[in-house]
Amino acid sequence: MDESQVIDALGALAQETRLRILRFLVTKGSDGASAGEIGEAVDAASSRASFHLSTLANAGLVTAERKSRHIIYRVNFDAVGGMIGYLINDCCGNHQAVIACCQIPGKC
Amino acid sequence: MDESQVIDALGALAQETRLRILRFLVTKGSDGASAGEIGEAVDAASSRASFHLSTLANAGLVTAERKSRHIIYRVNFDAVGGMIGYLINDCCGNHQAVIACCQIPGKC
DNA sequence: TCAACGTTTCAAGTATTATTGAAATAATGG
DNA sequence: CCATTATTTCAATAATACTTGAAACGTTGA
Numbered sequence: 001m002d003e004s005q006v007i008d009a010l011g012a013l014a015q016e017t018r019l020r021i022l023r024f025l026v027t028k029g030s031d032g033a034s035a036g037e038i039g040e041a042v043d044a045a046s047s048r049a050s051f052h053l054s055t056l057a058n059a060g061l062v063t064a065e066r067k068s069r070h071i072i073y074r075v076n077f078d079a080v081g082g083m084i085g086y087l088i089n090d091c092c093g094n095h096q097a098v099i100a101c102c103q104i105p106g107k108c
Numbered sequence: 109m110d111e112s113q114v115i116d117a118l119g120a121l122a123q124e125t126r127l128r129i130l131r132f133l134v135t136k137g138s139d140g141a142s143a144g145e146i147g148e149a150v151d152a153a154s155s156r157a158s159f160h161l162s163t164l165a166n167a168g169l170v171t172a173e174r175k176s177r178h179i180i181y182r183v184n185f186d187a188v189g190g191m192i193g194y195l196i197n198d199c200c201g202n203h204q205a206v207i208a209c210c211q212i213p214g215k216c
Numbered sequence: 217t218c219a220a221c222g223t224t225t226c227a228a229g230t231a232t233t234a235t236t237g238a239a240a241t242a243a244t245g246g
Numbered sequence: 247c248c249a250t251t252a253t254t255t256c257a258a259t260a261a262t263a264c265t266t267g268a269a270a271c272g273t274t275g276a
Contacts (some may be wrong), residue, residue, distance in 0.1 A: 010120035097185035
Protein backbone atom coordinates (compact mmCIF):
# COMPACT_ATOMS: atom_id res chain seq x y z
CA MET A 1 0.00 0.00 0.00
CA ASP A 2 1.57 3.27 -1.08
CA GLU A 3 1.12 6.81 0.13
CA SER A 4 -1.60 7.85 -2.30
CA GLN A 5 -3.66 4.76 -1.59
CA VAL A 6 -3.43 5.50 2.13
CA ILE A 7 -4.51 9.10 1.54
CA ASP A 8 -7.51 7.90 -0.46
CA ALA A 9 -8.43 5.45 2.29
CA LEU A 10 -8.06 8.06 5.03
CA GLY A 11 -10.12 10.56 3.06
CA ALA A 12 -12.79 7.97 2.46
CA LEU A 13 -13.16 7.32 6.18
CA ALA A 14 -12.99 10.98 7.20
CA GLN A 15 -16.73 11.37 6.74
CA GLU A 16 -19.49 10.56 9.17
CA THR A 17 -21.75 8.58 6.85
CA ARG A 18 -18.91 6.55 5.40
CA LEU A 19 -17.40 5.76 8.79
CA ARG A 20 -20.83 4.53 9.87
CA ILE A 21 -21.13 2.45 6.73
CA LEU A 22 -17.82 0.80 7.52
CA ARG A 23 -18.88 0.09 11.09
CA PHE A 24 -22.13 -1.40 9.88
CA LEU A 25 -20.44 -3.56 7.26
CA VAL A 26 -17.96 -4.82 9.83
CA THR A 27 -20.85 -6.17 11.87
CA LYS A 28 -22.11 -7.90 8.75
CA GLY A 29 -18.81 -9.63 8.09
CA SER A 30 -18.70 -11.92 5.09
CA ASP A 31 -22.49 -11.75 4.64
CA GLY A 32 -22.22 -8.13 3.57
CA ALA A 33 -25.27 -5.97 2.90
CA SER A 34 -27.10 -4.36 0.01
CA ALA A 35 -27.03 -0.63 -0.70
CA GLY A 36 -30.62 -0.29 0.40
CA GLU A 37 -30.04 -2.05 3.70
CA ILE A 38 -26.93 0.02 4.26
CA GLY A 39 -28.70 3.28 3.47
CA GLU A 40 -31.43 2.40 5.94
CA ALA A 41 -28.92 1.42 8.62
CA VAL A 42 -27.02 4.71 8.41
CA ASP A 43 -30.11 6.84 7.73
CA ALA A 44 -29.18 7.98 4.24
CA ALA A 45 -31.12 8.21 0.98
CA SER A 46 -30.26 5.49 -1.49
CA SER A 47 -28.49 7.87 -3.84
CA ARG A 48 -26.38 9.17 -1.00
CA ALA A 49 -25.55 5.67 0.20
CA SER A 50 -24.63 4.70 -3.35
CA PHE A 51 -22.39 7.74 -3.69
CA HIS A 52 -20.57 7.02 -0.45
CA LEU A 53 -20.30 3.32 -1.23
CA SER A 54 -18.63 4.05 -4.53
CA THR A 55 -16.21 6.36 -2.73
CA LEU A 56 -15.38 3.56 -0.31
CA ALA A 57 -15.07 1.09 -3.19
CA ASN A 58 -12.77 3.42 -5.13
CA ALA A 59 -10.58 3.64 -2.07
CA GLY A 60 -10.54 -0.15 -1.99
CA LEU A 61 -12.13 -0.35 1.45
CA VAL A 62 -15.23 -2.25 0.36
CA THR A 63 -16.04 -4.71 -2.41
CA ALA A 64 -19.22 -4.97 -4.47
CA GLU A 65 -20.79 -8.13 -5.87
CA ARG A 66 -24.07 -8.38 -7.67
CA LYS A 67 -26.45 -11.00 -6.29
CA SER A 68 -29.64 -11.03 -8.33
CA ARG A 69 -31.27 -7.62 -8.02
CA HIS A 70 -29.11 -6.68 -5.08
CA ILE A 71 -25.51 -5.57 -4.96
CA ILE A 72 -23.80 -6.90 -1.89
CA TYR A 73 -21.13 -4.74 -0.28
CA ARG A 74 -18.52 -6.15 2.06
CA VAL A 75 -15.64 -4.69 4.04
CA ASN A 76 -12.23 -5.39 2.54
CA PHE A 77 -10.50 -6.19 5.80
CA ASP A 78 -7.11 -6.47 4.13
CA ALA A 79 -7.39 -2.92 2.82
CA VAL A 80 -8.42 -1.57 6.22
CA GLY A 81 -5.58 -3.50 7.81
CA GLY A 82 -3.19 -2.26 5.15
CA MET A 83 -4.08 1.33 5.85
CA ILE A 84 -3.65 0.86 9.58
CA GLY A 85 -0.43 -1.05 9.05
CA TYR A 86 0.93 1.79 6.96
CA LEU A 87 0.14 4.27 9.69
CA ILE A 88 1.78 2.14 12.33
CA ASN A 89 4.81 0.85 10.47
CA ASP A 90 5.75 3.26 7.69
CA CYS A 91 4.36 6.44 9.09
CA CYS A 92 4.82 6.14 12.83
CA GLY A 93 7.99 4.10 12.83
CA ASN A 94 6.52 1.51 15.18
CA HIS A 95 6.57 3.99 18.01
CA GLN A 96 5.74 2.38 21.33
CA ALA A 97 2.84 4.66 22.25
CA VAL A 98 1.17 3.90 18.93
CA ILE A 99 1.68 0.16 19.02
CA ALA A 100 0.31 -0.03 22.54
CA CYS A 101 -3.12 0.92 21.24
CA CYS A 102 -3.25 -2.13 19.04
CA GLN A 103 -1.89 -4.64 21.49
CA ILE A 104 -3.85 -3.62 24.51
CA PRO A 105 -7.53 -3.48 23.53
CA GLY A 106 -9.29 -0.59 25.19
CA LYS A 107 -6.09 1.23 26.01
CA CYS A 108 -6.77 4.23 23.79
CA MET B 109 -11.64 9.30 21.63
CA ASP B 110 -15.10 9.72 20.11
CA GLU B 111 -16.32 9.49 16.55
CA SER B 112 -16.04 13.17 15.67
CA GLN B 113 -12.49 13.36 16.99
CA VAL B 114 -11.56 10.36 14.88
CA ILE B 115 -13.13 11.93 11.80
CA ASP B 116 -11.14 15.13 12.40
CA ALA B 117 -7.95 13.12 12.79
CA LEU B 118 -8.59 11.07 9.66
CA GLY B 119 -9.40 14.18 7.66
CA ALA B 120 -6.27 15.87 8.91
CA LEU B 121 -4.12 13.01 7.67
CA ALA B 122 -5.93 12.58 4.37
CA GLN B 123 -3.75 15.19 2.70
CA GLU B 124 -0.34 14.74 1.17
CA THR B 125 1.44 17.65 2.83
CA ARG B 126 0.03 16.87 6.25
CA LEU B 127 0.82 13.17 6.04
CA ARG B 128 4.39 14.13 5.16
CA ILE B 129 4.53 16.53 8.05
CA LEU B 130 3.48 13.73 10.38
CA ARG B 131 6.09 11.38 8.98
CA PHE B 132 8.76 14.03 9.36
CA LEU B 133 7.76 14.86 12.92
CA VAL B 134 7.80 11.17 13.83
CA THR B 135 11.47 11.02 12.83
CA LYS B 136 12.10 14.03 15.07
CA GLY B 137 10.52 12.38 18.08
CA SER B 138 10.54 14.41 21.29
CA ASP B 139 12.92 16.99 19.78
CA GLY B 140 10.17 18.19 17.47
CA ALA B 141 10.80 20.79 14.78
CA SER B 142 9.96 24.42 14.02
CA ALA B 143 7.45 25.48 11.37
CA GLY B 144 10.25 26.74 9.14
CA GLU B 145 12.19 23.50 9.33
CA ILE B 146 9.01 21.53 8.71
CA GLY B 147 8.04 23.65 5.71
CA GLU B 148 11.48 23.15 4.21
CA ALA B 149 11.37 19.40 4.85
CA VAL B 150 8.03 18.93 3.10
CA ASP B 151 8.68 21.54 0.41
CA ALA B 152 5.94 23.96 1.41
CA ALA B 153 5.85 27.73 1.82
CA SER B 154 5.84 28.84 5.44
CA SER B 155 2.26 30.03 5.30
CA ARG B 156 1.16 26.73 3.90
CA ALA B 157 3.11 24.79 6.52
CA SER B 158 1.57 26.98 9.21
CA PHE B 159 -1.91 26.36 7.84
CA HIS B 160 -1.46 22.62 7.76
CA LEU B 161 0.19 22.55 11.17
CA SER B 162 -2.76 24.34 12.70
CA THR B 163 -5.07 21.80 11.06
CA LEU B 164 -3.04 18.99 12.59
CA ALA B 165 -2.99 20.77 15.94
CA ASN B 166 -6.76 21.32 15.86
CA ALA B 167 -7.16 17.61 15.27
CA GLY B 168 -4.93 17.01 18.29
CA LEU B 169 -2.32 15.14 16.30
CA VAL B 170 0.51 17.58 17.02
CA THR B 171 1.40 19.89 19.88
CA ALA B 172 2.95 23.35 19.69
CA GLU B 173 5.34 24.92 22.20
CA ARG B 174 7.08 28.22 21.84
CA LYS B 175 10.83 28.12 22.37
CA SER B 176 12.32 31.59 21.99
CA ARG B 177 11.65 32.77 18.42
CA HIS B 178 10.66 29.32 17.28
CA ILE B 179 7.53 27.30 17.84
CA ILE B 180 8.34 23.65 18.22
CA TYR B 181 5.87 21.15 16.89
CA ARG B 182 5.80 17.56 18.05
CA VAL B 183 3.73 14.50 17.21
CA ASN B 184 1.12 13.62 19.80
CA PHE B 185 1.72 9.89 19.75
CA ASP B 186 -1.19 9.24 22.08
CA ALA B 187 -3.58 10.93 19.68
CA VAL B 188 -2.26 8.99 16.70
CA GLY B 189 -2.50 5.80 18.71
CA GLY B 190 -5.97 6.74 19.88
CA MET B 191 -7.15 7.17 16.32
CA ILE B 192 -5.66 3.86 15.27
CA GLY B 193 -7.01 2.16 18.36
CA TYR B 194 -10.48 3.44 17.54
CA LEU B 195 -10.26 2.04 14.03
CA ILE B 196 -9.10 -1.33 15.29
CA ASN B 197 -11.23 -1.76 18.37
CA ASP B 198 -14.43 0.25 18.03
CA CYS B 199 -14.74 0.36 14.29
CA CYS B 200 -13.36 -2.94 13.10
CA GLY B 201 -14.39 -5.04 16.05
CA ASN B 202 -10.91 -6.44 16.50
CA HIS B 203 -11.22 -8.41 13.29
CA GLN B 204 -8.32 -10.82 12.84
CA ALA B 205 -7.22 -9.53 9.41
CA VAL B 206 -6.98 -6.02 10.78
CA ILE B 207 -5.15 -6.91 13.95
CA ALA B 208 -2.61 -8.96 12.02
CA CYS B 209 -1.29 -5.77 10.45
CA CYS B 210 -0.31 -4.39 13.82
CA GLN B 211 1.15 -7.50 15.34
CA ILE B 212 3.19 -8.66 12.39
CA PRO B 213 5.33 -5.72 11.23
CA GLY B 214 5.60 -5.63 7.45
CA LYS B 215 2.59 -7.86 6.96
CA CYS B 216 0.45 -5.23 5.22
C1' DT C 217 -41.76 -8.55 -23.56
C1' DC C 218 -43.23 -5.73 -19.90
C1' DA C 219 -43.67 -4.00 -15.32
C1' DA C 220 -41.46 -3.65 -10.91
C1' DC C 221 -37.58 -3.28 -8.03
C1' DG C 222 -32.90 -2.10 -6.56
C1' DT C 223 -29.25 0.63 -7.73
C1' DT C 224 -26.48 4.10 -10.08
C1' DT C 225 -25.79 8.35 -12.67
C1' DC C 226 -26.61 13.05 -13.47
C1' DA C 227 -27.12 18.09 -12.74
C1' DA C 228 -27.50 22.00 -9.75
C1' DG C 229 -26.72 24.26 -5.64
C1' DT C 230 -24.06 24.65 -1.41
C1' DA C 231 -20.19 24.09 1.48
C1' DT C 232 -15.67 23.00 2.69
C1' DT C 233 -10.77 22.99 1.80
C1' DA C 234 -6.23 24.20 -0.60
C1' DT C 235 -3.07 27.62 -2.43
C1' DT C 236 -0.65 31.99 -2.90
C1' DG C 237 1.42 36.29 -1.57
C1' DA C 238 1.05 40.13 1.35
C1' DA C 239 0.31 42.06 5.76
C1' DA C 240 0.28 41.55 10.75
C1' DT C 241 1.89 39.61 15.11
C1' DA C 242 5.30 37.92 18.55
C1' DA C 243 9.91 37.52 20.49
C1' DT C 244 14.79 38.40 20.62
C1' DG C 245 19.37 40.79 20.37
C1' DG C 246 21.74 45.02 19.77
C1' DC D 247 13.31 51.06 21.19
C1' DC D 248 14.39 49.31 16.71
C1' DA D 249 15.60 45.95 13.29
C1' DT D 250 15.48 41.20 12.50
C1' DT D 251 13.66 36.69 12.45
C1' DA D 252 9.93 33.33 12.88
C1' DT D 253 5.33 32.53 12.51
C1' DT D 254 0.45 33.41 11.80
C1' DT D 255 -3.52 35.71 9.75
C1' DC D 256 -5.93 37.49 5.93
C1' DA D 257 -8.18 37.92 1.33
C1' DA D 258 -8.93 36.14 -3.12
C1' DT D 259 -9.03 32.39 -6.15
C1' DA D 260 -9.39 27.63 -7.41
C1' DA D 261 -10.48 23.10 -6.56
C1' DT D 262 -12.80 19.41 -4.34
C1' DA D 263 -16.63 17.28 -1.88
C1' DC D 264 -21.57 16.87 -0.03
C1' DT D 265 -26.54 16.77 -0.73
C1' DT D 266 -30.88 16.35 -3.12
C1' DG D 267 -34.27 14.78 -6.37
C1' DA D 268 -35.03 13.12 -10.82
C1' DA D 269 -33.83 10.30 -14.54
C1' DA D 270 -31.53 6.19 -16.39
C1' DC D 271 -29.86 1.52 -16.01
C1' DG D 272 -29.79 -3.50 -15.17
C1' DT D 273 -32.13 -7.60 -13.42
C1' DT D 274 -35.88 -10.49 -12.39
C1' DG D 275 -40.53 -12.60 -12.35
C1' DA D 276 -44.97 -12.73 -14.57
